[in-house]
Structure formats: C-alpha cells, structure tokens
Amino acid sequence: MKFCSGCGARVEKRYVESDQRDRDYCKACDTFHYVNPKILVSCMVASGSKIVMMRRAHDPSYGLWSPPAGFVEQGETLESAAMREALEEANAIVDPDSLRIYNVTDLKDISEVYVGFVGSLANEDIRPGPEALEVGLFDEHDLPWDKLAFPAMRGYLKLYFEELARGEIAFHQSRADKSRRARVTYLVSKVHHFGMAN
C-alpha cells in the first residue's frame, strides 16, 4: 500500500521486531496496516459429465474461459461466495447439499489463496451475468482447453475430469510460485455435515 486508508497520508515501511518483517506504517495515525493474502473461490458446477464455464467479460483474461470464480466478500462464508459467483456469472444455481471443497491453492507470489468447490447444477437454465460474455456446459472433450483464462486452471480441470471418470473426487492442497508447483492429494471417502448452513 502507498497511502493510509484512514487519513490518506503516505505510508512508510517499518520493521516490526516481533513479526520479523517490514509493515506499512502511517506516522500521522501512528498505525500499522496489515496487508494479508486475498481469498478467492471458484466453483465447478457439474451436470452429469459436464461443467459450467463462463467467458470473461473483463480483464484479466478478457474473452477467455473459466469456471465461475471471484473474491470472497466481507461477511460471506466460502460456500456462500462460491454459490454467489456461480449465480452472478452464469445464473447457475448450485444444489447447496451437493457443494464440497475441491482444492486449496496458495499463490504466494501474488499473495492470493484459492479455494475451489464442486457442486451440482440444480437446473440447466444458465445464462451469462454482467461479468460474462457467454456461458456453456462442457464435457472433457468439448471444453475450450486452448482458451482457458489462467494457466494453473488446466491441471485442475484435467484432474477433475479424470476423477469424475473414476468416480472418486478427492481434495487437493497445492501451491504454485514462479519456481515450482507442488500438490498433496487427500482421498476423501465420506463427507459429514455438522450444523453447516450457508
């Protein structure tokens, strides 16, 4: 950050001994500002062997395809954010009981954490929202593989279709930075819901 969000003065970097790192500091407010990673969600909304994809009407990656995705808003749960993005971008209504986590991915170079979900499409009345040029239901063979919005997405979509064909959807934790990618896969045999509500 360059300017204080409280008073607009220019912030400076100050080393914080207890955190062992530089932080943004506003002299005028005598306040440290904590800038932490942003959380994004994506939702693969499935109908049989197909998933909902949307063609982005904004940058980055204007005109390219992605599952519905976006930032979690304040006051939202991860699940409600995933369902909202599917609805906003593709009018895709997700059956809430079907929603489950699919992946958590750290992108530390850009300070973002992605949480991916899979869920079932409640009805096939999908249409583009204001952030989409076009929406569609695609299976592995007709998906626009050469027009994906983000390179990291390809691996996950491939993995999902592979698992779907095997009938075994796992949970994947991964990280990607400039130098390497790594992934841990957890096979989940049962999902229990304890007092969960969106």
Ligand code: ZN
């Ligand atoms: Zn200030």
